[in-house]
Amino acid sequence: MEIATERFQELARAALQDPQLRIAMERGGSALVTNRRAAMAALPTYEALRTYAGAVKAHTLDHLDHYLGRLTDAVEALGGSVHFAGDAHEANAIVQEIARAEGVRTVVKSKSMLSEEIGLNDALARVGVEAVETDLGEYILQLGDDVPSHLIAPALHWTRERVAALFAEHLGTAADADPAALTQAARAELRRTFLRADMGITGVNFAVAETGTIVLVENEGNIRLSTGAPRVHLAMMGIEKVIPRLADLPTFLTLLARSATGQSASSYVSLITGPRRAGERDGPERFHLVIVDAGRSAVLADPKLRDALRCIRCGACLNHCPVYREVGGHAYGWVYGGPIGAILDPGLLGLERTRDLPQASSLCGACGDVCPVRIPIPDLLVEHRRRGVEGGLVPASERAAMGAFTFVATRPSLWEASTVAGRAISQLLRDDGSLRGGWLPLLRDWLRERDFPAPAQRAFRDRWRDGVDDEPTATPIAAGEVGSSS
Amino acid sequence: MTRDDFLARIAGALGRSGSDVVAPPPEPPSAAVVSPSTAELDDEGSLVLRFVERASAVGAIVRRVRGESEALACAAAVVREYGLSACAADDDRARSILELSQVAAAPPAEADVGVSTAWRAVAETGTVVVRAEEGRLVGVLPSVHVVVLRERDVRRGLVELYRDLATPALDALPSSLVQITGPSRTADIEMTLTTGVHGPGTVVVVLVATAGPRNERSPE
Incomplete structure (x- = not known):
């Protein structure tokens, strides 16, 4: 099969705009999840x-x-x-x-x-x-x-x-x-x-x-x-x-x-x-x-990746993956898609040409939870991401952004200043409470398919320091919903 | 690649040399862990009832009869009911049923109904198990498959089935053994369940109550 793993972003974007795919995934995708849940309950x-x-x-x-x-x-x-x-x-x-x-x-x-x-x-x-x-x-x-x-x-x-x-x-x-x-x-x-x-x-x-x-x-x-x-x-x-x-x-x-x-x-x-x-x-x-x-013996030789070869091809990790269920299998650009493809393909084809696949995950962990042979899929996704960063396979803008974040987050006074700036940005809120970021060069790509929640009115650090929890909770928790483990 | 080069590459990937000792694999789980839903069934009556319940749930039709002659008559009637032509597996019972039914004999590719005998069955999943000696095509080419099963050949779950299959000699295993659970099915079009895609859309199990001891090991 032709290898198109380099084109993940382009293929995923096209998939999200394909109305036929939306209908097919909607009709077929959830039955496999429902059926599996009933079978495991028994x-x-x-x-x-x-x-x-x-x-x-x-x-x-x-x-x-x-x-x-x-x-x-x-x-x-x-x-x-x-x-x-x-x-x-x-x-x-x-x-x-x-x-x-x-x-x-x-x-x-x-x-x-x-x-x-x-x-x-x-x-x-x-x-x-x-x-x-x-x-x-x-x-x-x-x-x-x-x-x-x-x-x-x-x-x-x-x-x-x-x-x-x-x-x-x-x-x-x-x-x-x-x-x-x-x-x-x-x-x-x-x-x-x-x-x-x-x-x-x-x-x-x-x-x-x-x-x-x-x-x-x-x-x-x-x-x-x-x-x-x-x-x-x-x-x-x-x-x-x-x-x-x-x-x-x-x-x-x-x-x-x-x-x-x-x-x-x-x-x-x-x-x-x-x-x-x-x-x-x-x-x-x-x-x-x-x-x-x-290519399998190379995966075998890598003790951190070897577990990916346990796979028995049941497809449960695909069915439960929020990314796969939106973009479908073709976006991954090769025969193995979904979470298992995102950890197996880099091993079989090399990370250079599959660098985007381990990113195609929210790390929600569902894939690992449903794997019948206990492949630690989320850990392997993170391992590939780590290697991508170390190998210089992430875009310069992302490296710069993460570098800046690390610099700020590890310096308390700078961090405090940044939360002030964050509240200033909340002046630019949309009516629905999410951020408009189109004019921010670093955030533009990231915000294209996401809404960013507005910062809280008061920073958690301030509330902690004052020892008073005056932040209104959006949905009050009814008595008995928590702490009733007896 | 040659076998030696191929295996040497794998051993190299593992940092092993061919002479390294291999520790035994982990001990398989017990029958109670693999098949908890049938672990409590300890008499043949409840085991058979569970088989009937599960086989029916997956879409097989079960007819219960007492004794060999009643089994032949019932199976022959089922053959007549479902087809104008039939084929039989390579065993005396299946041939007798075909003869008794008086429908035309035909090769599997042209027959409406195929008749064979089950070697074992699994109560937990409603599965019947057929060996190669019965013929590989009799149970899959015709659109109706009639299988005769003796109650004493019903096992609780897969662990008991594979215990019966365990044998020291390689060629004592049948060249082909098929676990059949209900009719042929597919959900390849929008996960919509459809039966009878390549194999039989109808499976009829003629379940025979017989006197005599249970078969504990594979009859050769």
Whole structure:
């Protein structure tokens, strides 16, 4: 996928002014939050489970060479082939070569963010292989020449009206067809493709080191068809997808389904352990596993950033992020958006070209609170910001402003003088009590999308010194609302 | 890259050498922690009731019968009710049901109904579990999937299911095992739930009460 992370500010501004995106995010965005909340309320042991899941992921990452070695041994013992790709280019070349060697002309693909990351469909097209996306959301995007904006709901930014118009053009459905009719049209069209495809390409949710089992989680059934109908199955995974044991799966499956969609179980969980065996009537004759690094070992080598690789791609941090919910996934400029993208992309692509992503957060902490593997996302956002400042990646005006603030804030007499100036500025208040700052050169950019609250009539320092709280409170707190913990 | 170069790069990133000892991973949580909602169910009757409740809640249709012959007759009637053609998994029971139903046999890609047998089920989530030996396509290509499940194969939660799956030999695991929870579904268009996208829109579980001991481990 083309990398446009440098253009975050421009893309975010455009997204905020896109009326279609506003409607789509409004309609789709809140359901995932509501559903997850209900699912977690029904799981009183949730905190213990995420502690365990985070600990297993951390343990596996700390010994990743060992577990990938075991996984490879197990897959090969079952008759599968394992391939190793150092970067995106090599990953594409490996898949191209497998397609050539296996005589593949048509591929059915199940949603894989890794394949989006490396641009696999284009790479296959270059060698004359047709790759058809089969996840409904991905299919919409492929027909509409678009890219995903969410980890589990890739077409979240499309309205139903826009899908109906697209399908009317390509599949001949009615212009006002509802989601059920649109889904049936896609089913009929894709069914023919499944049955003529030579190879199925899937991602990997979890790869079990001890047994060589590939675990795939879905709701639609396109993964079961992609791994059941074609004669070759190719699964591709980032190095971070391995887990030690089958016994780890009950926890991960429980957390993934509830965090992603609020289901207690996804419709289908497929455990694939090697290719078809003698005597079985269907299934792929050959199984290939492609393990991809593509910048991940550099994240692994950085002890402060390593935790980002625990991610199981549930999407909960996106759904709960006030910034993501406004700007959508495309503003981030790459395949991984939202809070996880804001900490992962700088690791994979370098901070130079992703410097704005860690800034796309109010540090409210919701992302960290909902992460099922306890990635300390807010801490990692701050860490990237710190490195940005140290590396001289923030604008000169911001550095000057923060320098001036530090100078004033660490000198009590200067600070006191500044609060006097602040009250003087409040002379310039708008009727609604917020500041007009258009004429202030340093504040102009900052105030373009924000209102600044008016300073209090008396500074807190003055009130503290006088020992009298004479500041009127805007909303008096009713008796019993606080301090009634008994 | 070669395997050795690839793994050496990762070991280098971690500052590890290949001979370093690997401490065991943390101990997995108990069944009561993973599946608290079914931890208290200790008799088979309440376990089965919970399965019926959960499977129905996720949109599966459950028909309860007593004994093997009643199960065959019920499943055959369901096949007739939903289709004019059907396919059966590679087992005697599924084949008998297809024969008994008297609908036309067809390959999975052309059949209205697919018939198979569940290996296990999970009460907590209303999930049925099917193994590869049953055929990978019988339960996913037709728009209706009929699964026969014995009550004694119902487990409380995932921990018990994976305990049954644990085995010392690699190839004793089935090449494919699918946990099926309700019909195929998607919400990819504006989070509007739609069923029957690629897999079956209708799942019927024929739940059989049978005498005899529970299966504690995987039958080979």
